[in-house]
Amino acid sequence: MQKYGVNELRRMFLEFFESKDHLAMKSFSLVPHNDNSLLLINAGMAPLKPYFTGQEIPPRRRVCTCQKCIRTGDIENIGKTARHGTFFEMLGNFSFGDYFKTESLHWSWEFLTQVVGLDPDRLYPSIYLDDEEAFKIWNEEIGVPAERIFRFGREDNFWEHGAGPCGPCSEIYYDRGEKYGCGKPDCTVGCECDRYIEVWNNVFSQFENDGHGNYTELAQKNIDTGMGLERLAVVVQDVDSLFTIDTNKALLDRVCQLAGKEYQKDYETDVSLRIVTDHIKSCTFMISDGIMPSNEGRGYVLRRLLRRAARHGRKLGIEGKFLANLSDTVIALSKDGYPELEEKKEFILNVISKEEEQFNKTIDQGLGILAEMISDMEKKEEKNEDKKDGRYLRREFSYSKFQQTMVLPDNVEKDKIEAKVENGVLSISIPKRTEEEAKMAEKVIEIK
Ligand code: GLY
Numbered sequence: 001m002q003k004y005g006v007n008e009l010r011r012m013f014l015e016f017f018e019s020k021d022h023l024a025m026k027s028f029s030l031v032p033h034n035d036n037s038l039l040l041i042n043a044g045m046a047p048l049k050p051y052f053t054g055q056e057i058p059p060r061r062r063v064c065t066c067q068k069c070i071r072t073g074d075i076e077n078i079g080k081t082a083r084h085g086t087f088f089e090m091l092g093n094f095s096f097g098d099y100f101k102t103e104s105l106h107w108s109w110e111f112l113t114q115v116v117g118l119d120p121d122r123l124y125p126s127i128y129l130d131d132e133e134a135f136k137i138w139n140e141e142i143g144v145p146a147e148r149i150f151r152f153g154r155e156d157n158f159w160e161h162g163a164g165p166c167g168p169c170s171e172i173y174y175d176r177g178e179k180y181g182c183g184k185p186d187c188t189v190g191c192e193c194d195r196y197i198e199v200w201n202n203v204f205s206q207f208e209n210d211g212h213g214n215y216t217e218l219a220q221k222n223i224d225t226g227m228g229l230e231r232l233a234v235v236v237q238d239v240d241s242l243f244t245i246d247t248n249k250a251l252l253d254r255v256c257q258l259a260g261k262e263y264q265k266d267y268e269t270d271v272s273l274r275i276v277t278d279h280i281k282s283c284t285f286m287i288s289d290g291i292m293p294s295n296e297g298r299g300y301v302l303r304r305l306l307r308r309a310a311r312h313g314r315k316l317g318i319e320g321k322f323l324a325n326l327s328d329t330v331i332a333l334s335k336d337g338y339p340e341l342e343e344k345k346e347f348i349l350n351v352i353s354k355e356e357e358q359f360n361k362t363i364d365q366g367l368g369i370l371a372e373m374i375s376d377m378e379k380k381e382e383k384n385e386d387k388k389d390g391r392y393l394r395r396e397f398s399y400s401k402f403q404q405t406m407v408l409p410d411n412v413e414k415d416k417i418e419a420k421v422e423n424g425v426l427s428i429s430i431p432k433r434t435e436e437e438a439k440m441a442e443k444v445i446e447i448k
Contacts, residue, residue, distance in 0.1 A: 009232055021060075030068055039297060040071075045165070078279075084242075087281045098223075102137055157169050167203050168204050199228075200225065287352065288340055
């Protein structure tokens, strides 16, 4: 199989669906338009909701896109594994009351096997429980043996993302081979390990969820498909994660170069390398869509991502300002699909540079204030001010300048608390007592 790059795969997908009479539309902005249910576009179909519901007339009834998306729900875990990032691109072909299951499934199979060149014997479709229509298409028309078609329930094969159009779906999994497997005898499609990974989801978008779990049938039957571009690249390039596909790896290598570190040598270093790589990409795209750092809404998400990236850069030992430099690399790597990045380059780099400068000042001032806070804490401890009935009261240290609040759990033994400041981060570690407390025991306060 040829190891196509991310930029090639994006182009191949759009050209394939153009050859099937689709209008290839430019990615919509990350800022949702007329949609209060979302802070940022987080799925390929999200900007197209009005076309599915019939509220707006689409420019053509067959459309395909490569949509930039950001998901920050799980931000604390980003970087800890190589599975997730905040930024991703979603490839999708859409039918607004035009073609339905037959064409959609045939075309997804054709693209994967004939255009990309994936081995058909490694592909496994799944269908929604009793969707016999989809079963017949896979089995009788496309020729996938019945035992290779998996039936899953609502949790896996009914697609919805908050409010809006939704429906049963049929997914395509790719078997990456034993080397990615968990080795369990029952490991197969649906296993949580990295062997069988879902590459494409064909949603038969027939319902609308009002956001409170009430479903109504849409006037038209639609197709909404989603294939993560980075995930497709993982399969095609046969690499172990999102961070080792060609474009992301080039960016990560640049971070390594600035930090003088190597990837996959040390866990903590890898976490920081992944955070910086992922976050600077999200930030570059957010600013190109006009989002500015601020203390609320989308602007706060951007500020938080930028500051986390800056902080982890410091943790890696990178000195001075570095984020604009990395953003320049993001632009060079992604301008093929997003020419607006190049057009707005000067603006993007300026915003990043100013925010980083501001943050660096904040860190320097903050270190002084944090040192005072810790010494204050120690003085209080000497006077035993907060002890009551042998237990410590809940303490709140208000860090007004940066609106930071640190809440210590009840009944921790104060003399075992360790506090240290490193690279602008106050870490408090509290001895564990119960399982519950163990979860709370490590608290890291960032200067936001
Ligand atoms: N909208 C279908 C998907 O993203 O899976």
